Amino acid sequence: MTRSTASANPCEQALARWCDRCAPNMMKVAVAYSGGADSTALLLAAHQRWPAHVVALHVHHGLQAAGDDFERQARQFCAQHGIALQVQHVQAVHEPGQSPEDAARLARYAALARMAREVGADGVLLGQHADDQAETLLLALSRGAGLPGMASMPEHFERAGMRFGRPLLDVPASDLRAWLLAQGHAFVDDPSNTDTRFTRNRIRALLMPAWEACFPGFRPMLARSARHAAQAQRLLDELAALDLSHTGVPPQIVRLQSLSRDRQANALRHWLRTSAGVAAATAQLDELLDQIAACTTRGHRIHIKVGPGHVERIGACLGYTPAL
Known part of the structure; x- marks a missing residue:
């Protein structure tokens, strides 16, 4: 050649x-x-x-x-x-x-x-x-x-x-x-x-x-559009890392509530993906955000299916429990 x-x-x-x-x-x-x-x-x-x-x-x-x-x-x-x-x-x-x-x-x-x-x-x-x-x-x-x-x-x-x-x-x-x-x-x-x-x-x-x-x-x-989306996602990941440094990992519920709903969603997606390797469906994430907003009493229960397991309240924090 x-x-x-x-x-x-x-x-x-x-x-x-x-x-x-x-x-x-x-x-x-x-x-x-x-x-x-x-x-x-x-x-x-x-x-x-x-x-x-x-x-x-x-x-x-x-x-x-x-x-x-x-x-x-x-x-x-x-x-x-x-x-x-x-x-x-x-x-x-x-x-x-x-x-x-x-x-x-x-x-x-x-x-x-x-x-x-x-x-x-x-x-x-x-x-x-x-x-x-x-x-x-x-x-x-x-x-x-x-x-x-x-x-x-x-x-x-x-x-x-x-x-x-x-x-x-x-x-x-x-x-x-x-x-x-x-x-x-x-x-x-x-x-x-x-x-x-x-x-x-x-x-x-x-x-x-x-x-x-x-x-x-x-x-x-279309390849250029995909690169733009990847760049935007990297920025969202950086923002999620900053927000999770504020909420702690696993996230404390009261500190999540101090964020806007959009930032809560972004932080939760990042936490679930990096810590549990799962992605929440849109309906699941919306329900989780509603439950976080309503969680104002010590006895409020959070238990929502995400992927093969569940996101649930564990004391003052959220936790992810994989399926057995």
Whole structure:
């Protein structure tokens, strides 16, 4: 692969900008490589930026017959381009009450983190692009999500003790595919991506073309909206931390009552998310705020279901009791 060929890769500039913002000191990089178009373009861009310091990580989920073809493509492509490859097979069987997609995602992240640690990588790059971010935002809006949902996918995060990054959230999928096809790079298409039983695929097949017809080039704009939402949420988290330093953790009810209702709601969301890993539904939070406002006597009881457990009054404070 010559420099002139690589320079046309639309991932390169996006990867450089992401590194400047999020990971200026990365030395050895792993790329989650499925064999699809997005991860292929990202892998080539990373290989160009860090020659001899990139490892491709391929996870075989064992969920569809095409998985063997994906692994075969990954091995052939990496051998052709001189890129080190690690492959791990996982059994992403979902538990009762868990969706197959969630089970596969959790197994994939665990496997990626494990392989990245084994090869000494500083982080794992993921190939989600502007179309994926737009779909995530539309899905969040359809569910009435707040700022955390509208922030969509973060461009960097930690999971299972490993740093992950998404440098392509501003790059449309069509740009990636056009470059790969023009350069003759092989990639595979996951047949499950066209299965309209899945909500995200229906958004991709029906809503995205309609948006494109009305607002050409809308994908980077929705990605920008997601970044604005993420910035606003970070500010709310900072305010919540300040307010919780006033109320104490767990929050004292009388000190919560000294805050405005909106600041109470923000502080409570932050407390529940950071201390218990749960999110209150809008109706649950409204009821909790009403109960806090009415709590003016020593015997007033608060007991409201949130997530799998309950928020309740424990003496002068609120507490969260997980389900048994």
